[in-house]
Amino acid sequence: MFLSALFTQVLATLHLEFNEIGAVGARHVADALRNNTTLATLKLGCNEIRALGAQHLGDVLQNNTTLTTLDLTSNDIGDKGAECMADALRNNTTLTTLYLQYNRIQDKGAQHLADALRNNTTLIELDLFKNNIGNEGAQHLADVLGVNTTLTRLDVFLNPIQDGLRIHVEELVARNNLKAKS
Numbered sequence: 238m239f240l241s242a243l244f245t246q247v248l249a250t251l252h253l254e255f256n257e258i259g260a261v262g263a264r265h266v267a268d269a270l271r272n273n274t275t276l277a278t279l280k281l282g283c284n285e286i287r288a289l290g291a292q293h294l295g296d297v298l299q300n301n302t303t304l305t306t307l308d309l310t311s312n313d314i315g316d317k318g319a320e321c322m323a324d325a326l327r328n329n330t331t332l333t334t335l336y337l338q339y340n341r342i343q344d345k346g347a348q349h350l351a352d353a354l355r356n357n358t359t360l361i362e363l364d365l366f367k368n369n370i371g372n373e374g375a376q377h378l379a380d381v382l383g384v385n386t387t388l389t390r391l392d393v394f395l396n397p398i399q400d401g402l403r404i405h406v407e408e409l410v411a412r413n414n415l416k417a418k419s
Contacts, residue, residue, distance in 0.1 A: 347374025
């Protein structure tokens with residue numbers, strides 16, 4: 238039923254949290270998004286889409302021109318899913334907000350996201366709350382803050398980042414006038 242609504246071109250916001258759609262459901266949502274020109278906000282939190290579902294969504298996001306907010310909270314996408322989102326961010330020109338909390342993203346995933354943010358000029362909010370990003374991943378994110386002037390909010394709170402690096406990230410955030418939690 239919700240997929241037919243996506244094809245009708247009338248929805249601006251779609252909340253599908255806690256529906257256990259999995260990777261197959263994410264593929265169907267991605268297929269529907271290919272032709273949708275009205276959906277601006279898509280919330281898919283807690284749906285067990287994992288890396289494969291993130292890949293389906295990332296593929297369609299590379300060319301999507303309407304979605305501005307994507308919430309993939311608590312979907313266990315891991316580093317591979319973060320890489321898929323990073324690939325999308327390299328080409329997407331409309332996504333401004335990306336929620337990736339509770340996704341078991343580690344240093345490698347943070348590195349992929351940071352690399353994508355080097356040239357991305359549209360994302361203003363990236364939420365990585367409560368993942369498994371350590372010092373190496375935090376350093377990649379800190380490094381990109383020096384070149385990305387679009388990002389205004391970065392949340393890395395409750396990640397296993399050591400205090401010294403946490404202070405460095407906080408200093409960069411303050412210098413760049415970002416709103417952040419670390």
